[in-house]
Amino acid sequence: MTDQAVDTGGVELSGHTSQGIEFLGRTRELKELLADIERAGLDTLAGRKAPRARVLLIAGRPGSGRTALAEELVRQVAHRYPDGVLRARLSDPDGTPVPVARAARDLLAELDLPAPAGAAEDDLAAALREALADRRTVLLLDDAADAEQVDALIPDTPECLVVAVSQGPLTGIPDVRPCTLGGLDTKSAVELLSRHTGSVRITVDPRSAEHLVEECQAQPAALVLAGGWLAARPMAAVADLAKHLRAEDGEEIAGTPLSRVFRLVYVSLPxxxxxxxxxxxxxxxxxxxxxxxxxxxxxxxxxxxxxxxxxxxxxxxxxxxxxxxxxxxxxxxxxxxxxxxxxxxKPAELQLARARMLERTVRLLQSCRAITETDSPHARAKLLGMPRSLRFPSPRAAADWLRIRRPALLAAARLAVADGELDTLARRLLSQLVRALVAHFGTQAAAADLYGIHQLVLDVAERQNLPRERAAALLNLADLDAQTGRTAEALVRYRAALDAGREANDPYATGRAMESVGGAHEELGDFDRATDWYGRALVQRLARDERADAARLYGRIAAAHTYAGRYGEAARNWRAAVAGYRKLGDLAAHARALSELARVQEYAGRPEESLRTCQEAVEWARRAEDVRLQAALHLRIADTLDRLGDSPAAGLHRSAAERMLGEELQESEQEGDPEDPQPEPAANACEIRSTSGED
Structure with missing residues (x-):
């Protein structure tokens, strides 16, 4: 994904722009493409409104200046499309097609629109088309590998324009006429050459310059390399390079003009x-x-x-x-x-080079994360122990580096996993990348990237038969599925994580998975299965004397019973949660659990009992210095008193709640962090429908 694209001398830059250089040549091709925008399509000729955006295809071999031409075309028509230009590269440099899901996600990000982590390719492509339905936008799709990639991204509106760049025709997309590129015209090719060599050598020997253009078949990429070769040799004449090219047989490298010039450049390097x-x-x-x-x-x-x-x-x-x-x-x-x-x-040398690159990336990511841990003496000491070239001057600089290098870092992770022989380094890289992204951007903002990284972790864990890591990856993926509403898919992954956790004999993973399975069933409305799985997780927590987790699980069981209307069971489990938090000395959680118990008592039709429990909860909230919870409880007490017919007492409690919230708002404003003065409902530390944030 890129927001830049080309050297305007007709030289393809693989997705990045060199601005400020006058575009050369291609006058006929530009005229044809501009005319093609205005040409009536088949639907128009048939009396129908065009259902989709017009697609212009620029076809040519890499190095022919196809991206440069596409960028110049976009520049000339951009004023007609007030919603701007979006760009996507649909092939990696090695020719691997970019998945449509990745391209669509990056385009949605360019539009500042959310793309749920782990969403299916069809859903992302549909979301992109929907986002573009009411816009006038140019979509430049560079280096398309096939028609399917382009077709999935075409907006469903004739108000947009798609400019596709490909090596060949896009068979299957209707009403597309390719603009096929050859070489530049001689005048433009000579001028492109002179930009690198200087005008003097061209002026004194124009015939040799034309011969050199012929040897390069006027291909822009070959001419740029030829100009670079001459620029590195101020004393060489243009005729010298033309002579070298005629003598070059190109046997070791394919005999295209670009390959022959490239070979000359390469052998001249130290x-x-x-x-x-x-x-x-x-x-x-x-x-x-x-x-x-x-x-x-x-x-x-x-x-x-x-x-x-x-x-x-x-x-x-x-x-x-x-x-x-x-x-x-x-x-x-x-x-x-x-x-x-x-x-x-040698293959071993290349593998060593890859390993060095991955190790350097891991250390940079460690430094990138460590600089955010300003309160940790251990992190500061570790950071100071790194070479100066690996350290960042500030957290802002580290975040900027992470944002700018993000495409390369994600590509490095994918390549490391695909390699298959550097799995130890790949696992370290994935771990540090996750930590750096979370440290700088947060889990929610980085969710889409994290989803892909966790999938890579799962690939390595399955290949290396690492059940503990497989369980962790499955849990992380399932959490992201659950957060984006794919609860059924999350449930399948939670069950698989439970199996992996049992295989690894990992009590944390099994307990976490059982609780998450219960949460998924609860989200799906199957409260019987939810309480059963919570109960299984509770048995394990009690056996391991994990009291805080046990108290939380009592609360989750109580919440599921509440949703099912079993208020007696719900009250019993909330009392168990209250007792657990009291023993732990967790005042805030104790108060919240009492608050939920009071809610259940009210649902069960016992308002007097609920009132007493609420009053007890207020006292514990006061001890915990939780002003918001106190205010919410006072409001609940007021509502209960109203139902019991004691309006004067209800008014006193409402006044107390308003006073508390007003004081908190005033304190927040003095600290420079104003908050919403409206009372929040009592947050329930125990009632968690999705996976616990602690995990």
Whole structure:
């Protein structure tokens, strides 16, 4: 996913923009595409309103400038679409298609719209189409692998425009005429070359420049590399490069113009730089930063930064507009880099480079999380023990790094798990990534990313036969399912987590799973099964003398009985919860449990008994200094007194509640943190429908 895209000399940047450069050539293609927007579609000719957005297809090989043309087209028509431009890349640099679910989720995020964690691909695509139904937006889908990817994302409104970039036709999408790209016209190709070499060498020998363009078949990516080769050799003539290309047989690398120029550039590099260039094929999602290059090559960060900047000059990398130094490996070069690694590097060396990169990423994530733990002396000591290059100057800088590097970090996690031979490092990476995301963004904001990470953890746990980790991953996934309303799916995963916990002989996982199974049944309205599973979990907690958990479970059993209308059983279990919290000395939980007991007594038609319990709860809430609970209890007492016909006493309790809430609001405002003055219902520390936040 990206919000940027291309070098405007017709050079494909694999999804990132180099702004401020005049676009070259492609006049005929642009004219055809602009005319195609206005062309009447088949539905219009048939007298029907077009049901979907118009799709324009720009087809060409990587390196032909197809993304550059798409970006220029979007720039020229953007004023017609006031709701802006959305961009998605539908293939990774190695050619792997991006799942539609990931693309749709990222597009929804660009629109600042929620996308439930773990939602199905069809649901996410439908949510995107619904979001675009009342907008006028351009959707640029770069490097589409097939028609199915594009079709799922096409808005169901003719007010939007889809610009798709692909290597070939999108068979199956109706009313799409491809604009197929070849080379640039000679004038534009020569001008593109001169931008890198300077105008003098072109002016003194224009014929050689034209010959060089012919050798490159006017392909933009090849011309940029040729210009970079010449820029690195101020004394070389344009004719020298054209001569080298004619002599290059291209046997070791496929004999396209791009591959032949690339080979000349590669063999001219110093050995350390050439090795770093080859290893960039391992960079996750084609994103490179100095730390990634440093870890892959085993060199210092400053050395890696200098080499990466030199690669930019040579046209081998493109800088990404970012507060941090970042670069992008052009998609057209990725297969050439991969071929070089296969030819020159042993598998063991590549595996070692991957391991170094993952280890560096793990340490950066550790540093990223540790800087948020300002109150922990252990975390501060650990942070100070790290090399200076791995430390962040502030929590804000760490959060910015995490946000900017997020696509690369998630790609690194996916690649580490897919590798299959670095599972120990993969598990550490996944663990640190989860902790960093939660520390900086919170569980809810990072839920979608966490869902994917937990799925990767589950893959590793199943492959390595690690039942304890399998149970943890299943519990985390089930929690996210439950939070997004997929309770039936959550129940299946909770049961699987219970089996894994039993296999691992892990009492925490089994107890947590049993309680969560009960919570899922309760959410589904099956209160008998809910109380049964809560009871099983309670037996285990009591056997292990886990008193706080046992008291909480008494409350959950009581809540399920309350929902089922079994008030006698509910009251009995609330009394057990009250006794448990009293023994623990938890004043706040004691007061809340009494509050819930009073509620059940009121439901059971015993208002006098409920009134006495409420008054007792007020006293415990006062001891716990829980002003809001006290106010809520006073309001409940007032309602009960009204029903009993004692209106003057009810008024006194309401006045007391209003006074308490007013004082709390005043204190909050003085502290600079005003809160809603309206009374909240008494929160129930025991009645939890989904998995306990403590777990």
């Amino acid at each position: 050995v350390p730089a050439a090795r770093i260039l080859r290893l960039l094929a391992l960079a996750p999602a084609g994103y490179v930063d100095p730390h990634t290059a440093s870890a892959l090559a085993g060199c210092s960060v400053s050395t890696a930064r200098a080499i990466l900047d030199d690669f930019v000059v040579r046209g081998l990398l493109h800088p990404v507009r970012s507060p941090l130094p970042q670069y992008d490996v052009p998609g057209a070069l990725h297969p050439l880099l991969r071929a070089l690694t296969e030819a020159h590097d």
